[in-house]
Amino acid sequence: MKVLITGGAGFIGSHLAEYHLAKGDTVTAVDDLSTGSTDVFKGFKPERFTFVEGDILTWKDLDREVKRADRIYHMAAVVGIVRVLREPVEVTRVNVLGTERLLESVVRSHHLPELVIASSSSVYGHSRQEALGEESEVIYRPEQGGLTGYAISKLTNEIQAMAYRHIHGLPITIPRLFNAVGPRQSGNYGFVLPRFIKQALSGIPLTVYGDGTQTRSFCDVRDTVRALALLSENPKAWGQPVNVGNAREITILDLARLVIERSRSSSPIEFVSFARGYGSEFLQTTQRRPSIDRLQELTDFRHSWSLEQTIDDLIRRNSDRIVPQGRLL
Numbered sequence: 001m002k003v004l005i006t007g008g009a010g011f012i013g014s015h016l017a018e019y020h021l022a023k024g025d026t027v028t029a030v031d032d033l034s035t036g037s038t039d040v041f042k043g044f045k046p047e048r049f050t051f052v053e054g055d056i057l058t059w060k061d062l063d064r065e066v067k068r069a070d071r072i073y074h075m076a077a078v079v080g081i082v083r084v085l086r087e088p089v090e091v092t093r094v095n096v097l098g099t100e101r102l103l104e105s106v107v108r109s110h111h112l113p114e115l116v117i118a119s120s121s122s123v124y125g126h127s128r129q130e131a132l133g134e135e136s137e138v139i140y141r142p143e144q145g146g147l148t149g150y151a152i153s154k155l156t157n158e159i160q161a162m163a164y165r166h167i168h169g170l171p172i173t174i175p176r177l178f179n180a181v182g183p184r185q186s187g188n189y190g191f192v193l194p195r196f197i198k199q200a201l202s203g204i205p206l207t208v209y210g211d212g213t214q215t216r217s218f219c220d221v222r223d224t225v226r227a228l229a230l231l232s233e234n235p236k237a238w239g240q241p242v243n244v245g246n247a248r249e250i251t252i253l254d255l256a257r258l259v260i261e262r263s264r265s266s267s268p269i270e271f272v273s274f275a276r277g278y279g280s281e282f283l284q285t286t287q288r289r290p291s292i293d294r295l296q297e298l299t300d301f302r303h304s305w306s307l308e309q310t311i312d313d314l315i316r317r318n319s320d321r322i323v324p325q326g327r328l329l
């Protein structure tokens, strides 16, 4: 199979590449390297793998590569709370127009590659259900500013995907990704777990925003990519949003404690106001846990990684890369 991954030098994109290369597939990854890095390809064998630097809005070889692909994962997007708050115009430009350009290219190709258009748990906005199901109503508060912009850009991606499925019959999977974690994730643009790991291994305070009672559900990226592939293989999954994540929920304070415990770190926990972390306008998301019933009805997906196993793996991989005071080698 020939696989094209937009945003292929990003965290999830690079794991998709690794997953397909391990299966013997041929992979082309395109990325503008705005946040991604070619460092993520270290150890990839070049025979069946190609990286191209290109912006999803202008990449001139898009049509040619779309024609060649059997499956396309569209991961190119402005992500990470730091970038999202700093670059609200890029959020809508890249996320919405980039997806439109890709979908138009697929239509022009007169060819039906399986398509995976990445959505996000952020589409649930401030929904307050215990477990967020795909049918949950969504609530947005405009005062959240940039983050609402990101959530709506991802909801727009879902609507674009469903519209192109309806009108052009494209075989599109629409995963709503919940907090993927794992190797190669950078803490530079938000993303709590790599930050906590680095802080714990460096012996500096773990910065818990707010009082740490907010919850998230973390899914190992290696499970995430397997779920994406399984969904894409099943025509019954096409054309509808499907939550992809792990139903185990944890408070951020407990996550900090878990990282300290498993790394045997002497780091203290430091509570930092959301205003200091993200600016005074910021309205936090207090809770986020997926119902994964639809994913499990559509596939035989089961998680291979527990949160503890992921944390241990990250500690092991990062122990020799970090020197005290938090400098990453």
Ligand code: UDP
Pocket (backbone or CB within 6 Å): 081, 179, 190, 191, 192, 193, 195, 196, 207, 208, 209, 210, 214, 216, 252, 284, 285
């Ligand atoms: N968070 C934190 N300390 C940090 C970075 C993040 O307490 O150094 C919190 C953040 O406020 C949020 C949670 O961890 O409540 C998850 O943040 P992340 O950026 O990983 O994901 P998202 O908020 O997009 O779900």
